Amino acid sequence: MKILVTVKEVAEVEDEFQISGLDVDESYLEYDLNEWDDYAVEEAVQTSEENDDVEVVTVTIGPERAEETVRMALAKGADRAVRVWDDALEGAEYLSVEAKAELLAAVAEEEEPDLVFSGVQAADDSNGATGVALANKLDMEWAAVVNTLDLDIEGEVAHVHRELEGGIEELTDVQTPAVLTIQSGINEPRYASLRGIRQAQQKPLDVHGLGDLGLDESTLDADIERTSMYEPESEGDATLWEGSAEETAGELADFLREKGVVEG
Amino acid sequence: MTVLAITEHRRGELRDVSYEVITAGRELADELGGELHLGVISGDVDAFADDVNRDGVDAIHTVDHGEEFNHDVYAQAIPQLYETSGADVLLMPNTVNGLDYAPAVADDLDLPLLTDAIALDGGDVTEVTREQYGGKVETTFDVDAEAYALTVRPAEWPRAEGDGDAPVGAVDVDIDEDAIGSEVTGFEEVGSGDVDITEADVLVSVGRGIEDEENIVLIEELADTLGATLSSSRPIVDNGWLPKNRQVGQSGKVVTPDVYIAIGISGAVQHVAGMKGADTIVAINTDPSAPIYDLADYGIVDDLFDVVPELIEEFGGEAPNL
Numbered sequence: 265m266k267i268l269v270t271v272k273e274v275a276e277v278e279d280e281f282q283i284s285g286l287d288v289d290e291s292y293l294e295y296d297l298n299e300w301d302d303y304a305v306e307e308a309v310q311t312s313e314e315n316d317d318v319e320v321v322t323v324t325i326g327p328e329r330a331e332e333t334v335r336m337a338l339a340k341g342a343d344r345a346v347r348v349w350d351d352a353l354e355g356a357e358y359l360s361v362e363a364k365a366e367l368l369a370a371v372a373e374e375e376e377p378d379l380v381f382s383g384v385q386a387a388d389d390s391n392g393a394t395g396v397a398l399a400n401k402l403d404m405e406w407a408a409v410v411n412t413l414d415l416d417i418e419g420e421v422a423h424v425h426r427e428l429e430g431g432i433e434e435l436t437d438v439q440t441p442a443v444l445t446i447q448s449g450i451n452e453p454r455y456a457s458l459r460g461i462r463q464a465q466q467k468p469l470d471v472h473g474l475g476d477l478g479l480d481e482s483t484l485d486a487d488i489e490r491t492s493m494y495e496p497e498s499e500g501d502a503t504l505w506e507g508s509a510e511e512t513a514g515e516l517a518d519f520l521r522e523k524g525v526v527e528g
Numbered sequence: 529m530t531v532l533a534i535t536e537h538r539r540g541e542l543r544d545v546s547y548e549v550i551t552a553g554r555e556l557a558d559e560l561g562g563e564l565h566l567g568v569i570s571g572d573v574d575a576f577a578d579d580v581n582r583d584g585v586d587a588i589h590t591v592d593h594g595e596e597f598n599h600d601v602y603a604q605a606i607p608q609l610y611e612t613s614g615a616d617v618l619l620m621p622n623t624v625n626g627l628d629y630a631p632a633v634a635d636d637l638d639l640p641l642l643t644d645a646i647a648l649d650g651g652d653v654t655e656v657t658r659e660q661y662g663g664k665v666e667t668t669f670d671v672d673a674e675a676y677a678l679t680v681r682p683a684e685w686p687r688a689e690g691d692g693d694a695p696v697g698a699v700d701v702d703i704d705e706d707a708i709g710s711e712v713t714g715f716e717e718v719g720s721g722d723v724d725i726t727e728a729d730v731l732v733s734v735g736r737g738i739e740d741e742e743n744i745v746l747i748e749e750l751a752d753t754l755g756a757t758l759s760s761s762r763p764i765v766d767n768g769w770l771p772k773n774r775q776v777g778q779s780g781k782v783v784t785p786d787v788y789i790a791i792g793i794s795g796a797v798q799h800v801a802g803m804k805g806a807d808t809i810v811a812i813n814t815d816p817s818a819p820i821y822d823l824a825d826y827g828i829v830d831d832l833f834d835v836v837p838e839l840i841e842e843f844g845g846e847a848p849n850l
């Protein structure tokens with residue numbers, strides 16, 4: 265069996281930052297493995313540990329910089345990795361959900377996985393849509409926001425819980441092959457061991473360009489264009505207490521006493 | 529230009545977002561100079577259609593197939609509704625179920641898709657506002673297409689109110705049963721237990737800023753000293769540091785205490801969904817651009833590890849040694 269895990273390196277913005285043009289200035293960004301993908305990798309690795317002959321392959325759309333993050337997924341137990349990148353991607357200002365799904369689908373068609381795990385969303389763009397779009401392109405079943413997975417490999421069915429709003433979970437049976445978007449909390453992602461990190465250096469990491477995938481630049485055409493980025497004007501009018509920790513804590517204490525919520 | 533908005537229900541009841549997509553859809557249809565149609569799929573469609581027949585709705589299309597939401601049914605029905613209603617713009621809720629069909633439907637219909645819109649400005653080119661980087665910035669997008677798909681964030685648009693008199697028509701869509709590869713077998717309620725954070729007058733809520741499981745005692749001590757109840761954001765529960773019944777937010781509990789003290793919580797939209805109804809919100813967070821400050825009444829932009837011990841001592845408690 266083969267599990268393909270979509271892995272994104274996401275950008276996190278530092279506390280103080282500046283926007284230049286249509287994005288946060290590069291110098292204020294830090295990169296990391298997307299939180300939800302970390303859970304997806306873990307779920308795949310656990311599945312491979314619990315069953316015989318399961319290969320875990322990660323796929324990432326990202327520049328060379330992203331290899332550090334990809335190696336992290338390999339160190340946690342994925343067997344090999346594919347990275348999609350191209351000069352055309354380098355130049356693309358905005359990658360639509362559609363384009364991402366198309367790129368990932370091209371890799372999935374080569375890999376022919378039995379299962380695809382994606383994170384529910386990427387922490388930076390929060391589209392929350394790529395996994396389900398990918399399923400549709402692959403003509404696979406899917407389930408979004410999965411927080412429990414019980415896989416029946418023989419029976420070709422995934423018994424999942426989908427986490428709905430308000431503390432309700434939907435129990436669903438999904439035929440495999442399927443794309444599952446994995447919700448945080450489904451498992452306990454491991455830390456990469458030193459041995460894992462060493463081994464990861466030896467694991468295959470292939471890079472595919474658009475041409476290698478039988479695609480061309482038209483895949484990246486979008487009718488959607490990002491036109492601005494700005495810091496939202498604060499809607500609230502928060503009173504910010506200033507001073508030393510002792511002073512601000514004192515202000516908050518006074519407020520709580522005045523409110524009558526605490527005695528003393 | 530016709531806008532087709534899809535309603536949402538669960539276990540026999542329409543969800544609030546159904547009334548909100550009417551407002552968002554009507555505004556957009558006005559800007560585009562077109563009609564607003566609604567799609568009502570599965571469940572008691574006649575009663576639902578009656579309920580969403582509000583002012584500003586031009587037509588309602590129902591698909592009577594099954595009781596509960598099933599994404600395969602929605603994914604088959606919506607493209608057909610889209611064709612029969614002559615719609616150009618497809619508007620869907622950015623909910624867990626919305627995200628379980630919207631990307632598939634948009635892909636089927638070859639429509640560009642933007643999710644989680646918080647504002648729309650319709651025109652020859654429609655401008656869509658979204659958040660990025662956990663709500664620290666907003667972005668605008670131009671959608672330069674005749675036809676497109678959008679999902680809209682719940683609780684961003686007001687509910688549509690006044691009664692309407694739109695014609696309701698049952699649409700006989702073709703549902704290929706063989707293509708339904710998923711089955712909903714039931715529902716489960718999670719997060720019950722001995723503590724009910726929804727009952728508390730004062731909540732002291734801890735987020736990822738606490739960094740380590742061992743440090744939770746600091747916030748516990750504060751809650752004890754204040755006679756308050758301890759709650760948390762999701763990562764704390766995901767990590768197993770506190771039980772699920774302490775989680776505030778979209779997938780946890782909705783709380784409305786007199787005072788909510790958010791400590792090391794950024795204020796992501798899914799968290800805010802659970803606590804924005806609090807009377808007074810106090811934030812302690814080192815990051816002045818954290819979205820929690822957009823709704824806080826009071827804030828301390830400082831390190832929780834400095835402020836919280838002082839606060840405990842203010843009330844005669846003793847801060848634990850970390």
Ligand SMILES: Cc1cc2nc3c(=O)[nH]c(=O)nc-3n(C[C@H](O)[C@H](O)[C@H](O)COP(=O)(O)OP(=O)(O)OC[C@H]3O[C@@H](n4cnc5c(N)ncnc54)[C@H](O)[C@@H]3O)c2cc1C
Nearest residue numbers: 735736737761762777778779780792793794799814815832
């Ligand atoms: C489908 C779905 C459902 C979800 N449901 C929920 C839900 O029900 N509830 C929920 O909470 N989330 C939910 N989330 C997750 C949500 O998107 C966020 O990831 C989460 O709320 C972030 O939690 P946080 O604020 O504790 O962590 P972060 O966003 O990481 O914020 C930590 C904050 O701590 C601050 N900080 C760090 N160190 C310190 C310090 N020393 N002193 C003071 N401040 C410090 C930082 O500046 C930062 O703002 C859901 C997500 C999805 C996709």
